[in-house]
Every structure is written in C-alpha cells, then in structure tokens.
Amino acid sequence: MLHETRALRRASDAASARAALSRRPMIILGTALTTLVGITLTAGIVSAPAAGAEPADPAAAVAQLITGDEPQARNVDEAAMPLTRAEDAVAVAETLTADVAASGLDVSAAAPVDLAPLQEAIGALDERDELPSVVVTVLTGELDSETDAVTAASAALQTAFTAAQEKKAADDAAAAAAAAAAAALAAANTVDGAKATAQQMMASRYGWGGDQFSCLSSLWSKESGWNYQAYNASSGATGIPQALPGSKMASAGGDWQTNAATQIAWGLDYIESVYGTPCSAWGHSQATNWY
Structure with missing residues (x-):
C-alpha cells in the first residue's frame, strides 16, 4: 500500500x-x-x-x-533617391549619345550605352507604393546596379568622344596651318611676293636697306625676272638667283625647286659671301654680264 x-x-x-x-x-x-x-x-x-x-x-x-512590415511611405522613400540618380544617368547617356551621333566622329573605342536594362529597372518601381518592403529593397538594389553600369558606360563613351573631338581639332588645326602655308607660299612665289620676301629677309638678316634692295631688284630682274621657275637651258642656271647648278640651293632648303623664299635665302647668302652687298654684285654684273 x-x-x-x-x-x-x-x-x-x-x-x-x-x-x-x-x-x-x-x-x-x-x-x-x-x-x-x-x-x-x-x-x-x-x-x-x-x-x-x-x-x-x-x-x-x-x-x-x-x-518587419513597414509603412508604404517608407517603401517609396527608400527608392526615391536611387530613382532620381537612375533618371539622371539616363538623361546624361541620352544627351551624350545624341551629341556623338550629331558630331559624326569615330567613337568605336567605346561601346554604345545600353539603356534598356536600366529603363526596365526604373519601370519595375513605378508602382512601388503597392509593393512589399522586401520587394522594393531588392528592386532598388537592382536599380543601383544598372545605374552604375550605365554611368560607367557613359564615362567610357565620353572619354572616347573627347579623344575624337581633340583629334578632330588637331587635324583641323593642321589643315588650317597647311592651308595658310600654301597660301603664303603661293603669295611668295609671285613676283611681288618674292620681292617683298627678299626685302624683309635682307633687312632682318644682313641689315641692308632700300638702296641695297634697289640694286638687288635690278640684278635679279635681269637674271630671272624674279621668276622662281626660271631656267636657262643653255647653262642650267635655275631660279630667281640663277644658281648654277640649281641643286646648290638645296643647302638653303629641300624645297628649293618650288619655294621662292628658299631660293632668295640662298641667293642673299651667296651675294653676301662673294660680293659683300647686292650693289657690289650688281656692279659686277653690269661689268661682266654675270655675277
């Protein structure tokens, strides 16, 4: 019991x-x-x-x-700033793409900016005020990722565009300089241009004034008529100063056959070294018919 x-x-x-x-x-x-x-x-x-x-x-x-439920207003606020950043990225990319297209420049070094994924991510948040918080968070993360991708692609395109613009500017400047040089050459190769070039060169290099230029003008008018293409078939004398042979003028520049200024530079140096002044050379020419 x-x-x-x-x-x-x-x-x-x-x-x-x-x-x-x-x-x-x-x-x-x-x-x-x-x-x-x-x-x-x-x-x-x-x-x-x-x-x-x-x-x-x-x-x-x-x-x-x-x-863990949050008010819908907080869902909206969570995506507000990322959406603004995404829309700004789209606007920048669209403007840049339009500028590149309008320029016609070669920007093949950078790939085109693909906006489709980012625009889809933006659209997914259009009605975010009706979505659960966790869904908004995930979509916002995807939006940030696509925004970063578009921003990086736009930066690469901008770099290529800037390089293309700089190259075009350099090419344009080179073309303008070449055109200016060609125009200057054409002007110098005329009779009046050659005389103006000679007067400036003799004054700056040798200190010779108007009296010496008068003698030089007479000398080279007799020799070639100030024609840079003048050629004496019997002797082979060439150019404005009638160098014999013409290849001697290569010491003043490789363009001696086509540039009056190069021929003038050689001719003035020859006169200074042999006769001292244009008037002395002119006096010798008058006496012997050559200089």
Missing part, C-alpha cells in the same frame, strides 16, 4: 514538471511581447502626439516590430 502511494506521488510530480516545461515558451513569448509593448508605450509617452492628433496604436506598432 505504501509502495503504491509513493508511485502515485512520483507520477503526479512528473506530470507537473512536464506541464511547467510546456508553459515556458509561452511565458518567454509573453514576456517579449510585454517588453515590446512597454517600449512602444514608452516611446509614445516620450514623444506624445500633438493636441488633436490621433494616439498611436500600440498593437499595430508591436505587430510592425514583430513582422
């Missing part, structure tokens, strides 16, 4: 222990909920609403904290 009583008591104690263990998780959850409610209520007390405002709903606040 005593043995049976002890057995019953042990069974009763085991049942009580199991019941206590099964109630423990519920007690923990209740404590956590109580704590969250306390935090929510405390926050509500500390930041009491203004007069006339509706009091916060503690139950809703607790549910939000437990489930």
Whole structure:
C-alpha cells in the first residue's frame, strides 16, 4: 500500500514538471511581447502626439516590430533617391549619345550605352507604393546596379568622344596651318611676293636697306625676272638667283625647286659671301654680264 502511494506521488510530480516545461515558451513569448509593448508605450509617452492628433496604436506598432512590415511611405522613400540618380544617368547617356551621333566622329573605342536594362529597372518601381518592403529593397538594389553600369558606360563613351573631338581639332588645326602655308607660299612665289620676301629677309638678316634692295631688284630682274621657275637651258642656271647648278640651293632648303623664299635665302647668302652687298654684285654684273 505504501509502495503504491509513493508511485502515485512520483507520477503526479512528473506530470507537473512536464506541464511547467510546456508553459515556458509561452511565458518567454509573453514576456517579449510585454517588453515590446512597454517600449512602444514608452516611446509614445516620450514623444506624445500633438493636441488633436490621433494616439498611436500600440498593437499595430508591436505587430510592425514583430513582422518587419513597414509603412508604404517608407517603401517609396527608400527608392526615391536611387530613382532620381537612375533618371539622371539616363538623361546624361541620352544627351551624350545624341551629341556623338550629331558630331559624326569615330567613337568605336567605346561601346554604345545600353539603356534598356536600366529603363526596365526604373519601370519595375513605378508602382512601388503597392509593393512589399522586401520587394522594393531588392528592386532598388537592382536599380543601383544598372545605374552604375550605365554611368560607367557613359564615362567610357565620353572619354572616347573627347579623344575624337581633340583629334578632330588637331587635324583641323593642321589643315588650317597647311592651308595658310600654301597660301603664303603661293603669295611668295609671285613676283611681288618674292620681292617683298627678299626685302624683309635682307633687312632682318644682313641689315641692308632700300638702296641695297634697289640694286638687288635690278640684278635679279635681269637674271630671272624674279621668276622662281626660271631656267636657262643653255647653262642650267635655275631660279630667281640663277644658281648654277640649281641643286646648290638645296643647302638653303629641300624645297628649293618650288619655294621662292628658299631660293632668295640662298641667293642673299651667296651675294653676301662673294660680293659683300647686292650693289657690289650688281656692279659686277653690269661689268661682266654675270655675277
């Protein structure tokens, strides 16, 4: 009898222990909920609403904290700045692409900017105020990634475009310089141009004035008529100064056959080294019929 009583008591104690263990998780959850409610209520007390405002709903606040749900307004705000950045990137890329197309320059060093993925990412957030927070977060991450890709592609295209613009500017400048040089050459190769070149050159290099130029003008008018293409078939004398042979003038420049200024430079140097001045050379020419 005593043995049976002890057995019953042990069974009763085991049942009580199991019941206590099964109630423990519920007690923990209740404590956590109580704590969250306390935090929510405390926050509500500390930041009491203004007069006339509706009091916060503690139950809703607790549910939000437990489930992680956020107000839709916060979803919208989360994507607002990334969307602005994405739209700016699209605008920059479109303007740059239009400028490149209008220029007609070769920018093959950079790939065209593909806007389709970014525009799709922007469109996916058009109705973000109706999407769950976690979906907005994921779509915003994708939007940022596509924005970065477009920004990088635009930067590469801009670099190629700038290089093409600089090359065109350099080519244009070179062409303009060549045209100016050709025009100057054409002007110098006329009789009046050759005389003007000779007068300037003799004054700057040798200090000879108008009296010496008068002698030089007479000398070379007799020799060649100031024609840079003059050629004496019997002697082989060539050019304005009638160099013999004409190839001697190569010492003044490789373009001696086509440039009056080169022929003049050689002729003045020859006169200075042999006769001292144009008037001395002219006097010798008058006396001997050559110089």
